[in-house]
Amino acid sequence: MKISIIAVSDIHSPYYLPLFSVSINSLLNKEFDMIVLAGDVVDNGNVDMIKPVVDILTRIIKRKSTRVIPIVAVFGNEEYMGFEDKFRTRYPEIVWINDEYVTLNVKDTNFCIVGSRGVLKKPTPWQRRNIPSVERVYEARLNKIKSILRECSKQGISILVTHYASTYATLYGENPAIYEYLGYPLIESLSIDVRPRISIHGHAHNASRLHANVNGVDVYNVSLVARKGVTVIDVDISR
Secondary structure, three states: OEEEEEEEEOOOEOOOHHHHHHHHHOOOOOOOOEEEEEOOOEOOOOHHHHHHHHHHHHHHHHHHOOOOOOEEEEOOOOOOOOOHHHHHHHOOOEEEOOOEEEEEEEOOEEEEEEEEOOOOOOOOHHHHHHOOOHHHHHHHHHHHHHHHHHHHOOOOEEEEEEOOEOOOOOOEOEOHHHHHHHEOOOHHHOOOOOOOOEEEEOOOOOOOOOEEEEOOEEEEEOEHHHHOOOEEEEEEOOO
16 A cells, blocks of 8 residues: 655745646646645745645645645745744644654554754855854754654654755755755664655755665655656555
Protein backbone atom coordinates (compact mmCIF):
# COMPACT_ATOMS: atom_id res chain seq x y z
CA MET A 1 0.00 0.00 0.00
CA LYS A 2 1.15 3.53 -0.73
CA ILE A 3 0.30 7.07 0.23
CA SER A 4 0.75 9.89 -2.21
CA ILE A 5 2.18 13.28 -1.20
CA ILE A 6 1.95 16.48 -3.23
CA ALA A 7 5.01 18.53 -2.30
CA VAL A 8 6.16 21.96 -3.43
CA SER A 9 8.32 24.88 -2.35
CA ASP A 10 9.39 28.23 -3.78
CA ILE A 11 6.04 29.39 -5.06
CA HIS A 12 7.13 32.89 -4.00
CA SER A 13 3.49 33.96 -4.23
CA PRO A 14 2.44 35.94 -6.21
CA TYR A 15 5.31 35.42 -8.69
CA TYR A 16 4.90 31.75 -9.57
CA LEU A 17 1.20 31.37 -8.77
CA PRO A 18 0.24 30.77 -12.44
CA LEU A 19 2.74 27.90 -12.73
CA PHE A 20 1.59 26.50 -9.40
CA SER A 21 -2.08 26.67 -10.39
CA VAL A 22 -1.55 25.00 -13.78
CA SER A 23 0.57 22.27 -12.21
CA ILE A 24 -1.96 21.55 -9.45
CA ASN A 25 -4.82 21.42 -11.93
CA SER A 26 -2.91 18.81 -13.95
CA LEU A 27 -3.36 16.43 -10.98
CA LEU A 28 -7.13 16.22 -11.15
CA ASN A 29 -6.93 12.53 -12.00
CA LYS A 30 -4.37 11.79 -9.28
CA GLU A 31 -5.30 10.51 -5.83
CA PHE A 32 -3.32 12.04 -2.98
CA ASP A 33 -3.26 11.86 0.81
CA MET A 34 -1.12 14.75 2.05
CA ILE A 35 0.18 18.13 0.89
CA VAL A 36 3.59 19.43 1.96
CA LEU A 37 4.71 23.05 1.51
CA ALA A 38 8.49 23.24 1.97
CA GLY A 39 8.90 26.97 2.47
CA ASP A 40 9.14 30.18 0.44
CA VAL A 41 5.44 29.91 -0.29
CA VAL A 42 5.38 33.71 -0.32
CA ASP A 43 7.89 36.42 -1.16
CA ASN A 44 9.28 39.07 1.18
CA GLY A 45 7.25 37.94 4.20
CA ASN A 46 3.94 38.84 2.51
CA VAL A 47 1.48 37.07 4.82
CA ASP A 48 -1.51 37.98 2.61
CA MET A 49 -0.15 35.98 -0.32
CA ILE A 50 -0.63 32.62 1.36
CA LYS A 51 -4.37 32.99 0.71
CA PRO A 52 -4.34 32.35 -3.07
CA VAL A 53 -2.16 29.28 -2.49
CA VAL A 54 -4.62 27.94 0.09
CA ASP A 55 -7.54 28.74 -2.22
CA ILE A 56 -5.98 26.72 -5.06
CA LEU A 57 -5.26 23.78 -2.76
CA THR A 58 -8.71 23.92 -1.18
CA ARG A 59 -10.41 23.77 -4.58
CA ILE A 60 -8.53 20.65 -5.65
CA ILE A 61 -9.04 18.97 -2.27
CA LYS A 62 -12.80 19.53 -2.49
CA ARG A 63 -12.89 18.18 -6.03
CA LYS A 64 -10.89 15.09 -5.16
CA SER A 65 -12.04 13.86 -1.78
CA THR A 66 -14.50 14.10 1.06
CA ARG A 67 -11.65 13.11 3.38
CA VAL A 68 -9.60 15.65 5.29
CA ILE A 69 -6.33 16.06 3.38
CA PRO A 70 -3.72 17.59 5.73
CA ILE A 71 -1.63 20.51 4.53
CA VAL A 72 1.71 20.60 6.32
CA ALA A 73 4.16 23.48 5.94
CA VAL A 74 7.53 24.72 7.10
CA PHE A 75 8.79 28.27 6.93
CA GLY A 76 11.39 29.35 4.39
CA ASN A 77 13.74 32.29 4.41
CA GLU A 78 11.01 34.38 2.74
CA GLU A 79 8.59 33.66 5.60
CA TYR A 80 10.69 35.87 7.81
CA MET A 81 11.87 34.82 11.25
CA GLY A 82 9.58 36.48 13.78
CA PHE A 83 6.55 36.28 11.45
CA GLU A 84 5.65 32.70 12.39
CA ASP A 85 2.70 33.60 14.61
CA LYS A 86 1.23 35.81 11.88
CA PHE A 87 1.17 32.90 9.44
CA ARG A 88 -0.20 30.49 12.04
CA THR A 89 -2.94 32.88 13.13
CA ARG A 90 -4.06 33.80 9.61
CA TYR A 91 -3.93 30.26 8.18
CA PRO A 92 -4.84 27.74 10.88
CA GLU A 93 -5.95 25.25 8.20
CA ILE A 94 -2.24 24.67 7.59
CA VAL A 95 -0.25 22.54 10.06
CA TRP A 96 2.84 24.73 10.53
CA ILE A 97 5.90 22.99 11.95
CA ASN A 98 9.00 24.88 13.02
CA ASP A 99 11.84 22.93 14.63
CA GLU A 100 9.31 20.43 15.94
CA TYR A 101 7.34 17.43 14.78
CA VAL A 102 3.72 16.50 14.23
CA THR A 103 2.22 13.02 14.01
CA LEU A 104 -0.52 12.41 11.44
CA ASN A 105 -2.51 9.24 10.85
CA VAL A 106 -2.99 8.55 7.15
CA LYS A 107 -4.56 5.29 5.95
CA ASP A 108 -4.24 3.89 9.47
CA THR A 109 -0.50 4.56 9.44
CA ASN A 110 1.30 7.02 11.70
CA PHE A 111 3.55 9.50 9.97
CA CYS A 112 5.88 11.59 12.09
CA ILE A 113 6.84 14.75 10.22
CA VAL A 114 9.83 16.77 11.38
CA GLY A 115 9.74 20.33 10.09
CA SER A 116 12.31 23.13 10.07
CA ARG A 117 13.71 25.91 7.91
CA GLY A 118 16.83 23.76 7.95
CA VAL A 119 20.49 24.59 8.20
CA LEU A 120 23.11 26.28 6.07
CA LYS A 121 26.71 25.13 6.21
CA LYS A 122 27.73 28.74 5.81
CA PRO A 123 25.43 31.71 6.57
CA THR A 124 24.94 34.13 3.72
CA PRO A 125 26.57 37.58 3.95
CA TRP A 126 23.10 39.09 4.50
CA GLN A 127 22.44 36.69 7.38
CA ARG A 128 25.78 37.50 8.98
CA ARG A 129 24.88 41.18 8.89
CA ASN A 130 21.28 40.88 10.05
CA ILE A 131 20.89 37.80 12.26
CA PRO A 132 22.78 38.06 15.56
CA SER A 133 25.01 35.03 16.27
CA VAL A 134 23.64 33.26 13.20
CA GLU A 135 26.27 30.51 13.41
CA ARG A 136 24.97 29.57 16.87
CA VAL A 137 21.40 29.68 15.55
CA TYR A 138 22.26 27.08 12.93
CA GLU A 139 24.26 24.95 15.34
CA ALA A 140 21.36 24.88 17.79
CA ARG A 141 18.88 24.13 15.01
CA LEU A 142 21.00 21.26 13.70
CA ASN A 143 21.12 19.69 17.15
CA LYS A 144 17.37 20.24 17.55
CA ILE A 145 16.57 18.53 14.24
CA LYS A 146 18.67 15.52 15.19
CA SER A 147 17.00 15.34 18.59
CA ILE A 148 13.45 15.47 17.25
CA LEU A 149 14.29 12.98 14.50
CA ARG A 150 15.35 10.58 17.23
CA GLU A 151 12.06 11.10 19.05
CA CYS A 152 10.13 10.93 15.78
CA SER A 153 11.65 7.58 14.88
CA LYS A 154 9.64 6.05 17.73
CA GLN A 155 6.32 7.49 16.49
CA GLY A 156 5.93 6.00 13.00
CA ILE A 157 7.24 6.52 9.48
CA SER A 158 9.36 9.65 9.71
CA ILE A 159 9.55 12.37 7.08
CA LEU A 160 11.96 15.29 7.27
CA VAL A 161 10.79 18.55 5.69
CA THR A 162 13.18 21.50 5.50
CA HIS A 163 13.39 24.53 3.27
CA TYR A 164 17.16 24.50 2.94
CA ALA A 165 18.68 21.46 1.27
CA SER A 166 19.30 18.51 3.59
CA THR A 167 22.10 17.15 1.37
CA TYR A 168 24.31 18.48 -1.41
CA ALA A 169 23.31 15.53 -3.62
CA THR A 170 20.18 17.36 -4.83
CA LEU A 171 22.02 20.62 -5.51
CA TYR A 172 23.72 19.41 -8.68
CA GLY A 173 23.14 22.04 -11.36
CA GLU A 174 23.74 24.89 -8.94
CA ASN A 175 27.20 26.47 -8.77
CA PRO A 176 29.21 24.25 -6.40
CA ALA A 177 30.78 27.40 -4.96
CA ILE A 178 27.43 28.26 -3.33
CA TYR A 179 26.40 24.81 -2.06
CA GLU A 180 27.29 25.86 1.49
CA TYR A 181 24.85 28.79 1.18
CA LEU A 182 22.02 26.50 0.03
CA GLY A 183 22.02 23.71 2.59
CA TYR A 184 23.91 21.32 4.81
CA PRO A 185 24.82 17.61 4.45
CA LEU A 186 22.37 16.75 7.21
CA ILE A 187 21.31 13.32 5.96
CA GLU A 188 24.95 12.24 5.76
CA SER A 189 25.44 13.24 9.41
CA LEU A 190 22.59 11.11 10.78
CA SER A 191 23.07 7.74 12.42
CA ILE A 192 21.13 4.89 10.86
CA ASP A 193 18.63 4.66 13.72
CA VAL A 194 17.31 8.21 13.24
CA ARG A 195 17.31 8.57 9.47
CA PRO A 196 13.90 9.48 8.03
CA ARG A 197 12.21 7.44 5.33
CA ILE A 198 12.19 10.46 3.03
CA SER A 199 13.51 14.03 3.13
CA ILE A 200 11.83 16.91 1.32
CA HIS A 201 13.42 20.31 0.71
CA GLY A 202 13.37 23.28 -1.64
CA HIS A 203 15.40 26.50 -2.00
CA ALA A 204 17.66 25.32 -4.85
CA HIS A 205 15.97 26.89 -7.88
CA ASN A 206 18.66 25.94 -10.39
CA ALA A 207 19.26 22.33 -9.41
CA SER A 208 18.87 19.69 -12.08
CA ARG A 209 19.27 16.54 -9.96
CA LEU A 210 16.02 16.66 -8.04
CA HIS A 211 16.01 13.24 -6.40
CA ALA A 212 18.79 11.23 -4.77
CA ASN A 213 19.02 8.27 -2.43
CA VAL A 214 21.46 9.23 0.31
CA ASN A 215 22.38 6.57 2.88
CA GLY A 216 19.05 4.88 2.22
CA VAL A 217 17.01 8.09 2.47
CA ASP A 218 15.10 9.27 -0.59
CA VAL A 219 15.69 13.02 -0.83
CA TYR A 220 13.49 15.22 -3.02
CA ASN A 221 14.15 18.80 -4.07
CA VAL A 222 10.59 20.03 -4.62
CA SER A 223 11.36 23.58 -5.74
CA LEU A 224 8.56 24.64 -8.08
CA VAL A 225 11.06 26.73 -10.05
CA ALA A 226 13.51 23.86 -10.52
CA ARG A 227 10.87 21.25 -11.41
CA LYS A 228 8.55 23.55 -13.38
CA GLY A 229 5.70 22.01 -11.42
CA VAL A 230 4.73 20.35 -8.17
CA THR A 231 6.18 17.01 -7.09
CA VAL A 232 4.22 13.82 -6.44
CA ILE A 233 5.93 11.44 -4.00
CA ASP A 234 4.60 7.94 -3.42
CA VAL A 235 5.58 6.36 -0.11
CA ASP A 236 5.32 2.60 0.32
CA ILE A 237 3.76 2.03 3.74
CA SER A 238 3.69 -1.74 3.43
CA ARG A 239 7.40 -2.13 4.23
